[in-house]
Amino acid sequence: MSFAIAATKRTESASDVRAAGKIPGIVYGPHMESMSLSIPASDLLKIYKEVTDSTLIDLNIAGQESMKVLIQDAQFEPVKGGMVHVDFRQVTMGEEMTATLMLIFSGVAPAEKQLGGTIMKSMESIDVRCLPSDLVDNITVDLSTLATFDDSIRVKDLPLPKGMVCTDDAELMIVKVAPPLTEDQLKAREESKVGSVEDIEVAVKKKEPKDGEDAAA
Secondary structure (H helix, E strand, C coil), X not given: CCCEEEEEECCCCHHHHXXXXXXXXXXXXXXXXXXXXXXXXXXXXHHHCCCCCCCCEEEEECCCCCEXXXXXEEEECCCCCCEXXXXXXXXXXXXXXXXXXXXXXXXXXXHHHXXXXXXXXXXXXXXXXXCHHHCCCEEEEEHHHCCCCCCEEEHHHCCCCCCCEECCCCCCEEEEEEXXXXXXXXXXXXXXXXXXXXXXXXXXXXXXXXXXXXXCC
């Protein structure tokens, strides 16, 4: 599915743009001067809900040649949550680029379902390098390969598309299944919690002044 959005060069202030029902933004890249933009809020918000950080978008600026971009960053109001600014990164087709891809975990791990373990995820995304034409929205991680507690999925195990290279450490752990706690481990955890509470109570008692003693002493 392709995405496109229209924008105009911005000369007015960001507050004036927002007052007109638009969102201020900027586009920049290695082969262009950065340009301030004004984008219709309804159009931008609709696309933002459908794309990922690695989805190519056709940015059509009035009076300019269309360009491929990624949404590099978006800022939101801390209270109402409305978008207040967006950054586009221009992408040159035919030149390698870097991007962050989200990991989508699918399937059921036998070690979790049959052995009662707990899925432990260490990474939610990876950094990659590829041509824009080889870019995908996400990478699928198949949990069904985790049959035992000794199994794991590392960066080197990911099924990357042809032409794509992950720039993260190949040995980094992505996901594994941890075995359930034994009765002794559960008991030890409970005892450690009780002990910590008693330690707090003792510490409080030590801070209480003795009879006839000045509390500030």
